[in-house]
Amino acid sequence: MVQLGTRGVVYRGGTSRALLVRAEDLPTRNKGELEQWLLAVYGSPDARQIDGVGGADVLTSKFGYVGASSRPDADVDYTFAQIGIDEPMVDWSIMCGNVLSSIAPYAIDEGLVPAVEPVTVVRVHNTNTGKVIVARVEVSGGRPKTAGTTHIDGVPGTGSPILLDFKDAAGAKTGKLLPTGNRRDQAHVPGVGLVEYSVVDIAGMQVFVSAKDFGLTGSEDPAEIEKIPEVGRKLEFLRGKVAVDLGFATSIETAWDESPMTPFSIVVGAPMDWRLYGSNEPRPADSCDLAARCVFNGQVHKAFPGTGAVPVAVAAALEGTVVHDIVRPEAGDSGIYRVGHPGGTLSVEVELSESGSRVDVVRASLIRTARRIFEGTVFAEPSRLPWAGEQSHVVNESGHHAQ
Incomplete structure (x- = not known):
């Protein structure tokens, strides 16, 4: 059997790096099968992740897929997964705020959101938490800007600022800003x-x-x-x-x-x-x-x-x-x-x-930068994908094929 290939883009978002895939290009929608595919693609479990795209660091063993929004108050859906390195683990419980900074420019680059100059506002629905985060991206010539004077610690050089507003993301996991009901x-x-x-x-x-x-x-x-x-x-x-x-x-x-x-x-x-x-x-x-x-x-x-x-x-x-x-x-x-x-x-x-015991978040924002690093086809070894069978040559719904 030939390797299973899937179109993907590698982005650096904030201080993290992730493989991003369009939802329509996923090789499977079955969660168990998707986790097997992710472990194969990232080369996990292995401390070096030598047989995959993972960088042997929690900051680079990240994945996201993006598609049309499933709700009217957002522009795109974003689903995140943290991939284990030396253990076969895929965690869907968090959103990763750094990778989130790459979702708006990715959506613009992929044509999922129309580019509006000078700043494009993208409402990102994170499906892991059910929350909408608003991103503001500088745009020039119909594309997200990458050059700029904004420096964020942990990333060499400078880039174009991406403002992320998390004010509506309170209670992301529990529905409450203070899950225990107490401040301490x-x-x-x-x-x-x-x-x-x-x-x-x-x-x-x-x-x-x-x-x-x-x-x-x-x-x-x-x-x-x-x-x-x-x-x-x-x-x-x-x-x-x-x-x-x-x-x-x-x-x-x-x-x-x-x-x-x-x-x-x-x-x-x-x-x-x-x-x-x-x-x-x-x-x-x-x-x-x-x-x-x-x-x-x-x-x-x-x-x-x-x-x-x-x-x-x-x-x-x-x-x-x-x-x-x-x-x-x-x-x-x-x-x-x-x-x-x-x-x-x-x-x-x-x-x-x-107001009394009630606390509302009026503003909670930070600035990140992001950059598209690579686009192409990522390959998974079919021996690790028992569900692929003879269909392993069918890469994805958009017609990309394995080599």
Whole structure:
């Protein structure tokens, strides 16, 4: 049998990279079969992902498919999947805010949304969460601009700004901005003791803890944290407990298998000098309003997820949360919260409206850049696709064929 080929485009969105495919070009709509195809395409499970397009990093083992919107208040549907690297896992529970920044320019490039100069507004319906995020893309000559003066930490050079507004993405996973009903909760973590934490759900659901409770500062290099496996285990215990309490897992022991990415664990600390991951470039404490590290199953995000930055900024603005206790007090004066992460600083603009116990998000926006890197045909080995059978030469519905 020949290899199964599917048309796709590789985009860098924010600090992530993903293979994007039009919904009509998917080789199958069966979820189980699609997961087998994704694992084959990305070369998983394998620590190097040497036999696929994955880059052996959580930031590059990402996938999305895009199609016409299924609802009247959006222009396109976007479905995201996080692909496991050294384990056969495909997680559909999150949206990935960085990859989200590539969806609007992709939709314009693919003709799914008409280009309007100078700025095209694209309403993206994320099917993972059921939320609509509004993206504003600069357009020139009928195409999304890539050149510009906007620099985002974690990405070399500069590009054209893409503004993402997440204000309508509150309650993305639970329907509530504060899933537990509280701004702060407590749990007993073996080896740590009683730990205070806050859970915020906007763009994604995250559990926030003070870094010092786990013997950290929040400004460590990712490798430093990953070398202390007991820290990862303790954080995973707490994350697992939250997942169980909110109905995403049946037990703490099985939480990673049942809900690996919901919630993330994010440790936060007071601003302090740190060095950037990879380059070792120094950054002064006054260039951020708080330090944060995103940890999942002992691994540390080498930059910071957009779906983590939005809730951390909202938590920083919300009095009574663990994050609000730590953030630089004057940060709220401008409404912009600067999150210090391994790759640099990520700024989020937040405005909240509070009435009694009710909290509404008026604004939650950040700026990213994106770039189309490659387009062509991605091939999957048919021996890994038992469902393909003799149909493996039929590539997709748009008529592209395997070689």
